[in-house]
Amino acid sequence: MKVDIYSKPSCSLCDEAIDVVERVRARIPFELRVISILEDPAGMMAWRYDIPVVLIDGQLAFKHRVDEGALEAWLRRAQDGTEVAHLRARDE
Template sequence: MVTVEIYSKPDCCLCDEAKRVLEAVRRDVPFELREVNIAGDPERLAAYGQEIPVVFIGGRKAFKYRVDERELRRRLQREVAR
């Protein structure tokens, strides 16, 4: 199963929006979703704090700021086909 990881932090409206898109797509295209709160991780906060939410598919950075539902579906299908 494909793993999707989202780096986010509390009180982030773009993060909430991205999570809604991920959950909507997950109803049709199964994947494992891991949420990482970077607020408590100084290293990740320094690296990604200005880009959140950041979404990784199969360990590769796929989106930052906003998640496009159509593109997410396309990338997940491509990852499943590997």
């Protein structure tokens, strides 16, 4: 599994989201990329008003805030090969 977090420097919500994701990562292994929208023009266009944004295997999972329990549930379902499309991104 791959988790991408779109963020930017000096963003307290981004720092909080990264902390939550790292706590879950300690229990469930996955590849993590933290991508600064300042260094990614496509990310800037897509997410500039919504950071932090968390994508799981390319699918939008969270915007603005990351719920630790919901993230863990999403990843466990993905890990088991169970459909996760019914879980929607927060704050859509």
